[in-house]
Amino acid sequence: MSILLTGGAGYIGSIVASILKEEGEDVIILDNLSRSKKECLPSGIKFYEGDIDDVSLLEKIYVEEKIDAIMHFAAFIEVGESVLEPYKYYENNFSKTIKFFNFFINKGMDKIIFSSTAAVYGEPQYIPIDEDHIKNPTNPYGMSKLFVERFLESVERASGVHHVALRYFNASGAYGNYGENHDPETHLIPIILEVALGIRDKIFINGDDYNTTDGTCIRDYIHVYDIAKAHLLAYRYLSNNSGSLKVNLGSGEGYSILDIIESCRKITGAIIPVEVRERREGDPSTLIASSKIAEDVLGWKREYQSVDSIIESAWKFHKAKFENSK
Template sequence: MNVLVTGGAGYIGGTVAALLMEQGHTVTIVDSLVHAKANEVPKGANFVEADIADRPRLESLLNEMKPDGVLHFAALIEAGDSMRVPEVYFRNNTASTLSLLEAMHATGTQNLVFSSTAAVYGEPEAVPIPETARLAPTNPYGESKLLVEYMLKWFHQLHGLRYASLRYFNVAGALPHRGEAHEPETHIIPLILDVALGRRDKILIYGDDYDTPDGSCIRDYIHVADLADAHILALDALKRESRIICNLGNGTGFSVKEVIEAARKVTGKPIPAEIKPRRAGDPARLVASAEEARRILGWVPKTPEIDRILESAWQWHQQRYANR
């Protein structure tokens, strides 16, 4: 296949792009490099430095490529930050995606796999969360992604767009050559591993008074390689399905405190922790039911264990700073 990957210099998009090329597919990456660096573009990919809000540039590229499909990862991803500057998230995540959809429609590009989020559910009424659950985001980040899902529904209904919307939870872990590195870093596993390496004094736990067994938030963690497999399966599934909406997760949740304790075991380091007040917009529990992904995509996570996810991240994290 000939595939366009937006946000392909990032952690998830870059992992998917790399695995696509390992399977023999041709990959073109579009990334603005606002939150990534040029050296993070996977080797072997065609690279175009551009913003997906630039519709004329995208139309020209799509006309030139005539791709079999688009994998759309380009977005801002920090739920907490979205509570501070919601307008930035609606512009970057929602309005920019509309530019991409317009360019796809104008060029007859029909297959899209969208990187959505479990944040579209907000505070769930039942756990694990099915795809039929109420959609009620508790932060602008989740709302910005849900608005995209609404657009996809109408482009599908009125313009024939074939799409898969993959709602996923906490992505973690690493491949030997690629891991999680955001600037600035806000995700829990790389932050915990920074403490283990002595790069930070402690890990902060935001809230220990949630309605959970140990008071800290519970999340469903998925290995980035398993996530990448699901996106590739979804793109292939669009040959037979015109609309796919499914969760990606392990169906098992781990609390913040449990993840920290697992990291202590994996790294052999004490990893001091400090309790801080809750962050606005953080649901207590987010755990997926991934039965639809199993049924429609034939997807089964290969690395569901939190210890193994942490081990892969720890190995890469140590390599990352070995020569610094």
């Protein structure tokens, strides 16, 4: 039996697929390469190129493979873009996703692991944010993910198909040859490292007047390897239990943008010039997770305990990528 992993040419999906394979799981990837490149696919894993809403392709996958579970990473992920082009996000992340799930649910597949996000919570009412925290997304990206969670709850009531929605906070770091490689890149750590490498002149900070210790946004960074391990645990949970879970994946520690820049300066030895500009619409000031359910129910333990160790792994990846591109 195989796990069908969508978005497996992307940053997190490619690393999770590699780790699942190392752990002896049978994985198949489906990706339309709209936000990634073929070169980013993990080696030795069967790949179907196409869209999650291409029913004839799904039919082919169903006939050729024995799909036991779905890990659904495929999505658009840019908060700013979602504010400017909401239709694109509701269509890709919600409409196509429920069509895709529905196809396999109708074929009898009964385990779904869904890549959700801290963005479902919106502006926090308390910190750390637990899974019961009110869901009030401040942008269409977060809302599109929340809609999918609601759909999965309805499907569970209607047909008993269980799911684990993993709400990642800021996924970061690299695993061997696989690392963050978005195009365009909007995530903080890779952008800062591109400044350190001289690919960009400076890092822009979107607002320094938030109600935080230094005025810049505070986020919770979690290594992509630890995210991958949580997927394996979620798959085992669904194989051995009948029930669904919503699970935060974070470190429980918050770092401001200035903290991350300082850590990157320390690790890279580069100066890293900074320019402050206006706030970006849809950014909550502080997001820090409580990951108690991941630890207590899934038995998840983080391997990467410090933000420096996360940045060091990302730095190794970005330096090597830069050297290879010369």
